[in-house]
Amino acid sequence: MTGSGAQITLNVFSNCSEVDVRKIPVKETVESFFACFGRDVVARTVYFIDPSPFRRSYETHRQRISEFHTPLGPFEIHYTYGLAFGYRKSIVLSETEYAFQLEHDWRFNAPLIRHSIEHLVAAMKAGGIDHLRFNQHVNATSRYDVELEETSFASVPMLRTPMRSNNPHLIHVPTYREKWLHLIDPARGKSKGVEENLWRVPNSAIYGPLNYPATIEHNDGRxxxxxxxxxxxxxxxxxxxxxxxxxxxxxxxxxxxxxxxxx
Known part of the structure; x- marks a missing residue:
């Protein structure tokens, strides 16, 4: 759902998982985000590119991002050394109070996301939530979604949970800098460096009520x-x-x- 008001930083995390960089779905992912939430809500899009595993594709991948994103608004591109490294760097660099953390291979189910970024930010502020994520499965208790508690803040339904995930999510940047930055470990490979130490921490939530359908789809880039x-x-x-x-x-x-x- 599009809307105007609160502006965020959109942080996009990518890598060089293909020699033919057209097969890396970062363009489709960013376009899906903008189709769901609108462009005006984003102050700046920041790309963090890990050159692994095909390092010679980095420059071509960077050029492709520059070409497709130029008409979409302000952006910048940073070289990184893995997802956790880029995630930490995104928190340090973000100039907005809230940031959307998005890996390069997701699609948003826009008809099921019925609130704008402005509404989501208002709900996070009202509930003291510093991590609000979207779910690729039905909202139900599972191995990775436990202790679900239905609630609503600023008329936005959500589920409190101690479990965090690197699925597409909004974060409160100052809280991450103060409380969680030291737990993000660049030495850990892939998403583990982001997720493993943040599995059971307070003030986390999932968008939507219990049994709500999946709001995102994983278009696995690897x-x-x-x-x-x-x-x-x-x-x-x-x-x-x-x-x-x-x-x-x-x-x-x-x-x-x-x-x-x-x-």
Missing amino acids: ERLRKLGKKLGKPTFNFLIRSGAMEAAFEAEHFVKRRLGRA
């Missing part, structure tokens, strides 16, 4: 690599990534497809 890792086994997969052989294979595939007109 799905192809996950399948290869499972097929090859972790030791072999990691060796191919570290040695550059996987990147070379992806580049060869991309070259052949372009020559054949199938890219």
Whole structure:
């Protein structure tokens, strides 16, 4: 739901998971966010790009982001060393009181998100919430969603829970700087550096009441690599990534497809 009023920083976290950077769904993710919430609510979009695992794709990926985002409003791009590193940096750099933290492979189910960013921020302030996330599953008790307590602040229904997730979420930046920044560990790989130490902390919530349908959909940007890792086994997969052989294979595939007109 679009609206005007409170402005936030939109922090977008991406990596180089494909040689053909058009397959990295960051453009679709950002467009989905703007279609749901509008552009005016964002003071600035800040991209944090981890060059792994295909480092030679970084510059092309950065250029593609610059091209598609230029008409969408102010933005900047930062080089990072992993998701947790970028997440910490986003908290340090954010100039707004609230920030939306968004990895590059999500879609928003706009018809089910019936409140603007302005309304969500008002609800977070009213309830003392510093982490409000959207759910990729039905809002129900599960392994990752426990101790759910229905509540409502500023007419926005939500579920209190001690469990946080790196699914798309709004944060109160000053609270994160003061209380949680030291718990975000760049040494931990992938999303673990963000999530593992913030699983059971107060003032967290999920958008929507109990049994509310999923409000986001995961368009997994690493799905192809996950399948290869499972097929090859972790030791072999990691060796191919570290040695550059996987990147070379992806580049060869991309070259052949372009020559054949199938890219």
